[in-house]
Each structure stands twice: as structure tokens, then as C-alpha cells.
Amino acid sequence: MRQHTDDLLDALAxxxxxxxxxxVFHGTDRVATDLAFESWSLESDLDSAVGTSGSGVVVYPSVSGESLSPEGTKGVLSPFRARVELVMEVSAGGFRERVSLGLFRVVTVPEARDYTADVDGVSRVVSSRVKIGFASLAEDVRRRGFRFPEQPPQTDSCYRELRRITGMPVLESVPDAAISGNPTWEAKQGGRLDAVQKLADQMSATAVVNSAGAWVLVPDEQGEPVASLHLGERGTVLDVGNEIDTDTVYNVVVGQFEDDDRNPIYAIAEVEAGDLRPDSLYLETTRYYSSPFVKTQEAAESAVQAILALSTGAQVYDVPIQCHINPLIEVGDVVSLEGWVRPLVGRVVKVTLGDSALMNVTLSVRRAL
Incomplete structure (x- = not known):
């Protein structure tokens, strides 16, 4: 969750x-403050490579006839230099608190317009409206490729390598792991961002840049909820849906791997008891799995058992929720949904905010089988 006070929680209820x-920032220098923002949207998706993107219109009343419209690499909002921090100010009676929605890279300015008026017989700019498109700071890593193929200089810590290849803060939110499989980071478009996710995979997590501008590892295993959404008379959830899909429930996992000498390694795991046995009414549903990090028979057996446990231990399905806007929720947060036909706990995998008083949230929920 984004940083907040207890008073803000009360106000949001x-x-x-x-x-x-x-x-607006150029590097570490803040060059503009508290600019009005209209027609804005902010979309976050845990499965997206960059994670978060959005757009909006910056409205600027000129003080001395200056324009905020960028010209090429010049100007306060030029996408060649600008970073923007979105800040939501929440007010309730005499209470007021601000929440940073995040720091983003301006990637496009599709439209900019200055409005002029005659002042003492001279035409002067009186205001500017600049539409911007922006993306998570993961975009910096996506654009910065490796100049040559390279291997990690040290392999005892995924966190150390994440900091080396991103040049950004990395929060240690899951246990560290050694880098296995002797990976080579490819010199290709988006190769550095691919390397980030491969390192996250080794820690059984997904890497995402949070609202504080740091990489954080969201674990595959769902933890305890950090917030709740409520139905009922004072509830905030307006619409709930769900789906049931057996397509991702496998009862047999076939692993195909290679050792360091490229000799094949095979391993099979299957459900041996219960309603999901291959010879049950559900019949056999096979999942094939491979990984460049599995190099021994022991590791192969462990890997297929782990994949089987994830598949049969629970079914993952999405619950789309529409609720009153809450600026504290981020992708990766685990939240509970209370007051519905049954209690639900799930991870936030999508969030869409905008000018509306409502926001859309998608929870990834595990149903025990």
C-alpha cells in the first residue's frame, strides 16, 4: 500500500x-509544483512488462507570459527530460492529506496548446494545456539495453544483480537467492528488463516498480491482506464478478530439462489420490514445463512437484471489482473482500484510476480444490 495516516483511512471510509x-522533475531538480491535472487516467497491471502507464492534461496559468508547451528537447514537460509525480489530495471537512501515486517518465506529448490574449497591445501567453503520456520508471530499464551480452559478475545474490543492472533502489521483500543456470543477459531490445524478470523468477516473484520509485518483488505465494474492501450499506464495492475455468488445473506435469552438457532430463509428477486423479471423471490434463535453471534430476523432480502443487492446490480466477476510488491500493497488494456471499482474499493484479469517483480493481483469488 502507499504511505498514509490512520486519519486518511477514516476519511476514505x-x-x-x-x-x-x-x-515535474528534471533529474533530481523539481522544476514545477502543484500543476493542475485534468482528464487523467492511471492503469497498472502486474503482468505488464512496464507495469503502469497513463495520460492526462497539465493545465498551467502563465505568470509572466511563459509557455509550458515543449519544443523538442527543451521545455519543462519535454519527454526528453521530464519526470512527473502524480499526487492525489484527499479532503474531508477540515481534513486534508496528500498521497503520491508515483513518479513516472513522460514518454509522449501528443498535444500542446497555448492560449493568448492581448495585454497592453502585445499578444501574450495566458495559459497552456499540455497532454502527456507517461509510464512507470521500469520504462527507463526497458529502454536501456545491454551493449554486449554479459553474465552476472557475482552469482550469490539476485538482489545484488538487480541493483547492478537497474541502477535503482530494490526493496528486499522476499528471501534472496543465488543465481542459478549461468544466465547470459542478451543484448537485445528490452533485454535488461527481461533480465530483471528472470531474476525475479528465481525468487518465485514478479518484479514491479512501486509508487516510491523502487523495484519490489511481489511473491507468487499470497500473503496476509494489508487492506479490505467492504460490501454492505457502508461498503465501497459496487460490482463483483467471477469466473471458473478448469483450463489451468493440471493433474499431470511433465518436465523436460537439460544438464550442463545438454543431456536430457525428464521428470513426471501426477495426482495420486482424490477427485483430480488422472483416472477420475476429470480425466488427465497434462502440463509441460521446462526451465534453463534446472540442471539435475533431483532439481527436476522438485520442480515438477512444485508446479503440480500450485495447479492442484488451488484454482486462480479473477474477480473484477468496481469501487469508490482508493489511492492507497497498488498492484501486488493482498486485500480482503468482505460482506459478499463469501469472504474473498486476493492479490491486486490490475488497478485503473481516473477522473471518475470510481476505480476498477481486479483481484487474483485462489479457490481451494
């Missing part, structure tokens, strides 16, 4: 107003 402002 009742009636409140909000507005979004923009701070």
Missing part, C-alpha cells in the same frame, strides 16, 4: 473530495 496535482 466516508465522504471525501479529491484532486490530482503534478510535480
Amino acid at each position: 466516508g465522504s471525501f473530495t479529491r484532486r490530482v496535482l503534478v510535480n
Whole structure:
């Protein structure tokens, strides 16, 4: 969750107003503060390579006839230099608190317009409206490729290698692991970002840049909820849906691997008891699995058993929720849904915010089988 006070939690449970402002940075220098932001949207997806993207219109009343419209590499909002911080201000009565929605890279300025007026017989800019498109700071890593294929200089810590190849802060949110499989990071488009996710895979996690501008590892295993959404008279959830899909429930896993000399390694795991046995009414559903990090028969047996346990231990399905806007929720958070026909706990995998008083959230929920 984004940083907040207890008073803000109380305000979000009742009636409140909000507005979004923009701070602009060039490097570490803040060059503009509290700019009005209109027609904005912010979309986060845990499965997206970059994670978060959005757009909006910056509205600037000129003080001395200056324009905020960029010209090529020049200007406050030029996509060649600007980073923007989106800040939501929540007000309820005499209470007011600001929440940083994140720092983002400006990637495009599809439209910019200056409005002029005659002042003492001279035409002067009185305001600017600049539409911007922006993306998570993971975009910096995606654009910065490796100049040559390279291997990790040290293999005892995935976290150390993540910091080396991203040049960004990395929060240690899951246990560290050694780098296995002697990987070579490819010199290709998006190769550095691919390397980040491969390192995250070795820690059984997904890497994402959080609202503080740091990489954080979201574990595959669902933890305890950090927030809740409520149905009922004072609830915030307006619409709930769910789906049941057996396509991802496998009762046989076939592993195909190679050792360091490229000799084949095979391993098979299957459900041996219960309603999901291959000879049950469900019949056999086979999953094939391979990994460049599995190099021994022992590791292969362990890998297929782990994949089988994930598949048969629970079914993952998505619950789309529409609720009153809550600026504290981020992708990767585990939240509970209370007051519905049955309690639900799931990980937030998608969030869409915007000018509307509502937001859309998708929870990935595990149903025990």
C-alpha cells in the first residue's frame, strides 16, 4: 500500500473530495509544483512488462507570459527530460492529506496548446494545456539495453544483480537467492528488463516498480491482506464478478530439462489420490514445463512437484471489482473482500484510476480444490 495516516483511512471510509496535482522533475531538480491535472487516467497491471502507464492534461496559468508547451528537447514537460509525480489530495471537512501515486517518465506529448490574449497591445501567453503520456520508471530499464551480452559478475545474490543492472533502489521483500543456470543477459531490445524478470523468477516473484520509485518483488505465494474492501450499506464495492475455468488445473506435469552438457532430463509428477486423479471423471490434463535453471534430476523432480502443487492446490480466477476510488491500493497488494456471499482474499493484479469517483480493481483469488 502507499504511505498514509490512520486519519486518511477514516476519511476514505466516508465522504471525501479529491484532486490530482503534478510535480515535474528534471533529474533530481523539481522544476514545477502543484500543476493542475485534468482528464487523467492511471492503469497498472502486474503482468505488464512496464507495469503502469497513463495520460492526462497539465493545465498551467502563465505568470509572466511563459509557455509550458515543449519544443523538442527543451521545455519543462519535454519527454526528453521530464519526470512527473502524480499526487492525489484527499479532503474531508477540515481534513486534508496528500498521497503520491508515483513518479513516472513522460514518454509522449501528443498535444500542446497555448492560449493568448492581448495585454497592453502585445499578444501574450495566458495559459497552456499540455497532454502527456507517461509510464512507470521500469520504462527507463526497458529502454536501456545491454551493449554486449554479459553474465552476472557475482552469482550469490539476485538482489545484488538487480541493483547492478537497474541502477535503482530494490526493496528486499522476499528471501534472496543465488543465481542459478549461468544466465547470459542478451543484448537485445528490452533485454535488461527481461533480465530483471528472470531474476525475479528465481525468487518465485514478479518484479514491479512501486509508487516510491523502487523495484519490489511481489511473491507468487499470497500473503496476509494489508487492506479490505467492504460490501454492505457502508461498503465501497459496487460490482463483483467471477469466473471458473478448469483450463489451468493440471493433474499431470511433465518436465523436460537439460544438464550442463545438454543431456536430457525428464521428470513426471501426477495426482495420486482424490477427485483430480488422472483416472477420475476429470480425466488427465497434462502440463509441460521446462526451465534453463534446472540442471539435475533431483532439481527436476522438485520442480515438477512444485508446479503440480500450485495447479492442484488451488484454482486462480479473477474477480473484477468496481469501487469508490482508493489511492492507497497498488498492484501486488493482498486485500480482503468482505460482506459478499463469501469472504474473498486476493492479490491486486490490475488497478485503473481516473477522473471518475470510481476505480476498477481486479483481484487474483485462489479457490481451494
